[in-house]
Amino acid sequence: MNRSTIDLWVGAFVVAGLAGLLFLSLKVANLASFSSSDTYQIQAKFANIGGLKERGPVKSAGVVIGRVAGIRFDPESYEAIVTMNLEAKYQFPRDTTAKILTSGILGEQYVGLEAGGDGVMLKQGDRLRLTQSAVVLENLISQFLFNKAAEGKDEKK
Numbered sequence: 001m002n003r004s005t006i007d008l009w010v011g012a013f014v015v016a017g018l019a020g021l022l023f024l025s026l027k028v029a030n031l032a033s034f035s036s037s038d039t040y041q042i043q044a045k046f047a048n049i050g051g052l053k054e055r056g057p058v059k060s061a062g063v064v065i066g067r068v069a070g071i072r073f074d075p076e077s078y079e080a081i082v083t084m085n086l087e088a089k090y091q092f093p094r095d096t097t098a099k100i101l102t103s104g105i106l107g108e109q110y111v112g113l114e115a116g117g118d119g120v121m122l123k124q125g126d127r128l129r130l131t132q133s134a135v136v137l138e139n140l141i142s143q144f145l146f147n148k149a150a151e152g153k154d155e156k157k
Contacts, residue, residue: 038088040124041069044098044111045079050134052100052109058084059101060113065090068111084111086122093118094126100134109134 049071058066066086074081086092095116102109116130 039066039085040088040122041083041085042122042124042126042128043081043083044128044131045074045077045081046098046100046131046133047079048133048136049080049082049100050102050109050136052082052111052134056108057110058086058113059110060090060092060115065113082111091121092116094120094122095130096122096128097130097132098128099132102135106137 052068052071054068054071056068057064058068066084068082069085070083072081072083073079082098092113093116095118097114097116099112099114100109101112122128
């Protein structure tokens with residue numbers, strides 16, 4: 001093999017390696033959306049969304065069924081409005097509940113949907129009425145410490 005052929009192969013491997021790194025970094029950052037399936041958009045209001053981010057997963061029964069499309073603040077109700085794009089092949093009843101959950105103890109936060117029993121299905125632009133906000137770890141720790149401090153005061157009396 002001559003020098004130019006070797007240089008050509010090395011260049012091809014470098015380009016393939018860079019393309020692979022780009023692909024993996026986009027997948028890790030949840031920016032690569034290679035799904036071309038149809039979607040419909042729904043909204044839900046939450047009092048606290050914790051660390052939920054745009055492009056975060058929307059799951060039901062552990063299966064990713066969509067992505068968070070947007071998060072905005074409602075100045076009238078002082079709540080966060082989360083807009084979600086769900087794949088059209090997954091239809092949910094109108095009384096579906098939405099919860100903000102965490103993968104593991106300190107993992108990423110996502111929206112979990114739990115199907116209800118209504119016969120009417122959600123459609124484009126609907127809003128979920130039943131929601132449960134994120135559990136904030138700092139609030140749990142402060143409640144635990146406050147309760148322990150209150151128990152200590154009662155024992156001293």
